[in-house]
Amino acid sequence: MKFIDPDHPFFRPAWRRVVTVAVILIWAAVEFLYGISLFGWLLLALGIYTLRALFAPRAAGARAGDAPAPPAPPPPDGR
Numbered sequence: 001m002k003f004i005d006p007d008h009p010f011f012r013p014a015w016r017r018v019v020t021v022a023v024i025l026i027w028a029a030v031e032f033l034y035g036i037s038l039f040g041w042l043l044l045a046l047g048i049y050t051l052r053a054l055f056a057p058r059a060a061g062a063r064a065g066d067a068p069a070p071p072a073p074p075p076p077d078g079r
Helices: 016-033 036-054
Strands: none
Touching: 016 036
């Protein structure tokens, strides 16, 4: 399970991804303005993580669950 799944249908419209990131970063700015730097830094980190998770380019066809299966182990040869 991912913290933020960019393949979820909720994040399909681009405006929802933008609003999600903007709310987190605005909240971080408010925390810094009120002098609560610990939560400001935490929310800034969360905002950067969310920005990367929702907008970073992924390889073509690279979706959650599209990973190829690992190769089968070789058969035992009796040694």
